[in-house]
Amino acid sequence: MQISSRFSIGVHILSLLAIRPQDHHTSEWLAGSVGTNPVVIRRVLGHLKKAGLANVKAGSGGATLARELDEITLLDVYRAVDVVEEGNLFHVHEQPNPACPVGANIEQVLRLMMFKAQAAMEGVLAAVTMRELVDVLAREIEEKRAANG
Amino acid sequence: MQISSRFSIGVHILSLLAIRPQDHHTSEWLAGSVGTNPVVIRRVLGHLKKAGLANVKAGSGGATLARELDEITLLDVYRAVDVVEEGNLFHVHEQPNPACPVGANIEQVLRLMMFKAQAAMEGVLAAVTMRELVDVLAREIEEKRAANG
DNA sequence: TTCGTTGTAAAAATTATAGTTACAACTCAT
DNA sequence: ATGAGTTGTAACTATAATTTTTACAACGAA
Numbered sequence A, B: 001m002q003i004s005s006r007f008s009i010g011v012h013i014l015s016l017l018a019i020r021p022q023d024h025h026t027s028e029w030l031a032g033s034v035g036t037n038p039v040v041i042r043r044v045l046g047h048l049k050k051a052g053l054a055n056v057k058a059g060s061g062g063a064t065l066a067r068e069l070d071e072i073t074l075l076d077v078y079r080a081v082d083v084v085e086e087g088n089l090f091h092v093h094e095q096p097n098p099a100c101p102v103g104a105n106i107e108q109v110l111r112l113m114m115f116k117a118q119a120a121m122e123g124v125l126a127a128v129t130m131r132e133l134v135d136v137l138a139r140e141i142e143e144k145r146a147a148n149g
Numbered sequence C: 001t002t003c004g005t006t007g008t009a010a011a012a013a014t015t016a017t018a019g020t021t022a023c024a025a026c027t028c029a030t
Numbered sequence D: 001a002t003g004a005g006t007t008g009t010a011a012c013t014a015t016a017a018t019t020t021t022t023a024c025a026a027c028g029a030a
Helices: A006-019 A027-034 A038-050 A074-080 A101-127 A130-148 B006-019 B027-034 B038-050 B074-080 B101-127 B130-148
Strands: A054-056 A063-065 B054-056 B063-065
Touching: A006 A027, A006 A038, A006 A054, A006 A063, A006 A074, A006 A130, A006 B101, A027 A038, A027 B101, A038 A054, A038 A074, A074 A101, A074 A130, A101 B006, A101 B027, A101 B101, A101 B130, A130 B101, B006 B027, B006 B038, B006 B054, B006 B063, B006 B074, B006 B130, B027 B038, B038 B054, B038 B074, B074 B101, B074 B130
Parallel strands: none
Antiparallel strands: A054 A063, B054 B063
């Protein structure tokens, strides 16, 4: 099964905050770009806020970045939105038979391998900052704008 | 969300076939070690069979390895049991607004990063063979046996 | 021909995601 | 202070995937 779109939505939100710093980023406005319901946005934004990545003003409304783009990695976002319980990307079957030598020992061996696989994946996310992603995105936008007029 | 336990069950099954080559591996027998229902075993075994990793005899019953342990990587098992549609570990939200510059371009940028992350994870799985895993497992079993008497 | 087994379908239980409605609490401009 | 617009959150619904379970036709070997 797939990793929840909360992650991609979180990245989308932070990108919007970065690229359009002057706008009033209400959940309604953000939802318009993401293509979902404002409540979904508020929930993701709640995670980002808790993780110290975004500020959200209650009442008058509007979200802003709480950190420099250089200081936010994709892993920060990934962890913030809680898509995978830490260290548990893989689900290991839960009742191996302890009376069978294989059943009694397979779990720890499997977890070791899975941990490495997961760490490699997270390492890539940790190596990419929102600054880099937003730069690529901005270039992408500019290129299309230049091409289409 | 987590990657289905079909993967860990698949590895468990192949380990049993390797470590106890003389036994009659019916789905009932395998289910006893894995701690699940025989039908679950038959389904996973069906995937392993289709991928050319295991042989299953209908009628009289019993599964065996269809390849040398050196020639089965964890990635082979991972792909065989179909836990993640190829290239889609991450779910990207599906209706970004094409009228918004960010909405129109975020998807392809995101997919690039996600592809790299996923490839890193799969690279680790590809680097581990069932031979290595079974060796670690056998050592584990032997150590415990020596310690407990 | 009988026994034990596989392959598979179908249904149920469980769990997570995602969308939606609703509303109290909050901020700010007037 | 009050009203308009917004957030935070709960609750409900719909959807989808997983896992377990029951059932049974087809199969293989003694």
